[in-house]
Amino acid sequence: MPSLKAEQNLKARANLFKALGNPTRLLIVNLIRLSPRHTEELASILKLSPGTISHHLSTLSEAALLESKKEQYYVSYSLIPGVLDIKLEEMVSMSQPGLEQSVEKDAFKDKVMRAFFERGRLLQIPTQQKKLHVVLEEIAKAFDPDKSYTEREVNIIIADFHDDFATLRRELINFNYMTRSKDGMSYRLRS
Amino acid sequence: MPSLKAEQNLKARANLFKALGNPTRLLIVNLIRLSPRHTEELASILKLSPGTISHHLSTLSEAALLESKKEQYYVSYSLIPGVLDIKLEEMVSMSQPGLEQSVEKDAFKDKVMRAFFERGRLLQIPTQQKKLHVVLEEIAKAFDPDKSYTEREVNIIIADFHDDFATLRRELINFNYMTRSKDGMSYRLRS
DNA sequence: AATTTAATTTGACAAATATAAAATTATATC
DNA sequence: GATATAATTTTATATTTGTCAAATTAAATT
Secondary structure (H helix, E strand, C coil): CHHHHHHHHHHHHHHHHHHHCCHHHHHHHHHHHHCCEEHHHHHHHHCCCHHHHHHHHHHHHHCCCEEEEEECCEEEEEECCCCCCCEHHHHHCCCCHHHHHHHHHHHHHHHHHHHHEECCEECCCCCCHHHHHHHHHHHHCCCCCCCCEEHHHHHHHHHCCCCCHHHHHHHHHHCCCEEECCCCCEEEECC | CHHHHHHHHHHHHHHHHHHHCCHHHHHHHHHHHHCCEEHHHHHHHHCCCHHHHHHHHHHHHHCCCEEEEEECCEEEEEECCCCCCCEHHHHHCCCCHHHHHHHHHHHHHHHHHHHHEECCEECCCCCCHHHHHHHHHHHHCCCCCCCCEEHHHHHHHHHCCCCCHHHHHHHHHHCCCEEECCCCCEEEECC
16 A cells, blocks of 8 residues: 555654744754753753754654754754755655656546536537646547547547537647548547 | 844745645645646645635745746636745754854853852762863963963862862863973863 | 637635744753 | 752643635636
8 A cells, every 4th residue: 555655754754844834943953963952051042941942853853854862961952864865855855756646637637527518518618728638638548449430430430428529529630639640531549 | 133033044944845744735745746736626626625725825835845826717826936945944044153053152151150159159069070171161260371380270260169279270271272392291272 | 809718816714834932851060 | 858949841822834615816728
């Protein structure tokens, strides 16, 4: 089940950014970056209560940015070495190139399909290009990729979806879902 | 007035991170990264209302991550090219190495000074090393860097701060604020 | 010009966050 | 073992945030 893991991942990424997405915590990271610090010291530098600083430090630690070490009376916090040595791009990008793409297409497509089709019939031809593409793609599925068709055959197949087969046939060619032979006599799916 | 500018900067940085610090917005960035998208499309993919998506898109735009362009009925959003091509380190680091450092030291020092000194007198010798250092540094200022002192002279000067001049003198040597000559007859500030 | 439609803005609300103050915990120093 | 002290946790509160639904705006198609 990659989706669960992906979601975990997503949250973890977001938390890293969220941890850095606060002025006080950015200051803390910058102070700590120069030399390790303890809670009280940071509190007095930033003029916030130790409790508040402690809270911020734990947020940063949970985001896997800081490490700490008991030192005399104090807990000394420091940046985990190399933790900032990464590109924003790497932090942001999810690795599932396929998954997301399919999720998205299906969702948008579903919406359009529900809106424009009813029991296999196309209710109307969408004006909007993005929706039209969904419709054309669906109609294209009715053709066999290995066969070529006469115009009349094409019309009949399209007419199962909608009466205005002429417009739809034109759009299929227009947007390159189908191609017409040079002599204009036969049609087939774009290979 | 560099501090105002620094603060602006600080907030802008934090906002960039904050913009990315939300799972929905991370998904949006990832979807947009692959190909430009419009609001409704994202809404249907992510199953959130158009209003919500619009809000997220404006957050991302304010963080200078997205650009948009009207296209047919739609507003097509895309990532500003190269915007993610930067190290986390560069995003986090503030450039004022001096400023911050002085702010911090003064703040912590001030707190210790107020706690341990009263009208120039040291109320007690701090147990804690970090505080002791602040105190020793302060006492060290009473010596002329160009002069050397007999032990008796050192004692007299320290006695102005606190009766237990012997301990303080020992700590000054201990922590290398002052050095004692080989013959043990003269003291001076660490050069 | 009228109509359609995507996008944005507004209003409302529940959830999350940043903060201080106080209580508690954990650990050094004596 | 008692005491001192930094750190953390808890409680409380004001602010910010994410979301939806509804109203409004802006713009393209008719």
